[in-house]
Amino acid sequence: MTAVIEARELRKNFPGRRDQAIEAVRGVSLQVARGEIVGFLGPNGAGKTTTLRMLTTLLPIDGGSAEVAGLDVRRQPGRVRARIGYVSQLGGADELATGRENLTLQGRLYGGRRGDVARRVGEVLERFDLAGFADRRVRTYSGGQRRRLDVALGVVHEPEVLFLDEPSTGLDPQNRASLWDHIRGLRDRGTTVFLTTHYLDEADVLCDRIMIIDHGTVVAQGTPRALKQQVAGDAIVLVTRDADAAGLAAAELAGQPGVRDLTVEAAAVRMYASDGAAALPGLLRLLDRAGVPVRSLRLSEPSLDDVFLRQTGRSLRDAGDPAAPAPDQGVPDQDAPDHGVPDHGVPDHSAPDHGAPDHGDAEAVA
């Protein structure tokens, strides 16, 4: 396994209010092997984009070191750029130009000869299902077409590593699925893909390996499967009448064999059990005898959110704004300038849940 991306103790501080530096990234170390799709999963403001921007030469590295495609990012930024592709959250295609013009310019800026570029552009247009409107101006493209063009712009020069920042933000479920297929297609052609996401399902379904990042540090990493196995067990959530009842229930259940990581949250008791389905009847009988009413219960196989919860003590859905349980404030993410200002410290407004990627800030980026 050769590492295509290797970072050691990466650090980035941004000047904050009253001379207090914001530590956006504090000691991130990571390794990505050739031909992997690796996902950087974390809430908004966790330091994902900042790390990505350091690895892609867009942001100076304050501390630590990084190698991409065997080249030192700090010392040889120019040579690193030639070997990587990068697709930002904003995309960055010229709206007044056609898809083909955009791709051709991109290919030429990477030093391709006119003939080679024309051939590759034709190929990429086919591959990303853009050929039908290659000569229309980008302004007329739909969201999904636009996103496919963005990704195509990132790979027209056939980079070794492709960096994708929140690739599926703003896409409807159908377009997301199609984008994922295209990304898998890139991996199958040997391209290493490093992406950031705050969508659990995207990390789970698309990525070969995941790094969970929170507050500027990697808190867990592994394959989605292995990460979920770390939690080792099913999540059980019992909802009782009120907080008092929940406290009683917790006291009853705490000592039970097989029950772990018990937490109380308002009227709900949350715990993990190796075999949740088998454990449930016993637990319910126990509570019944103790006179604690159970209003409802939920049993679920561990999700990446459970992994996140276990590592950080918060649910990814609530993360980003620890003070409030993340109601949808409807503040478009766009107003937090993605350029310049780090994504750190921007209050999250909507941590989308598993099935609804198109909700919340989805429209904001489109």
Place this chain on the structure above:
Amino acid sequence: MKALTDIGLLFRRHLVQLLRSPVWLVVGFSTPILYLALFTPLLKDLVGLPGLPSGNVLDLFLPGILALLAFASGSGPGFSTIFELRSGVIERLRVTPASRFAILAGPILASMLLMFCFDLVVVTIGAAFGFHVHAAGLLLLCVPLALLMATMAAFSIATALATGDINGFAAVINGLNLPVLLLGGVLLPISLGPEWMKVLAHLNPLYYTVTAARVLAAGTFTGAAVWQAFAVLTPLCVVVLGWATAVVRRAVA
């Protein structure tokens, strides 16, 4: 070599963008023509008064318009830079191995080409109304015009990158516009003003361009105004371009 190719590619890109924004073109062409049409009549009776040269009013006024055009064309590119920052274009270009200088020079040269087209229109129309065309002088005048335009454009783009938002950028550019224009002697020669104004004007690159433009447009090549303009504008342009390239290189945006 790669840098030259990149400049060519990005020059073409910006030119195409400009040509595909017809509103811009209309505004760009109409501004100098409005100046000529709506301001020259006011000057008509001033010509020949003490302190002002005699002859056709356009001989006095048109060179100033050319300098003004260079200045105005130079402040424009930053506005597209702001837009390109917001739409991710700048970031996309910065992550390619394209020469950092080319990322700056491409838009500057495209806008400059357009500026010279406007100049040509202004001179042609002016000539029809009595402006005396001294071809050699006007050709040499292209150099200080290009220097001023490139300086302003590099400043404009770098300011856009540094501020990153339209409000901050517009504040800087507009705040600069008025004093530079008033102290440039575009509309009326600064020589009519008091001593302190003349001193202040000497800090203004537009002033040197305007005075040199008047001399060169009259077909004179000697004279302090000409070499002074070159002596001021050339190093200024080099320094500002160097600074702006550094801003592109490390632009956080």
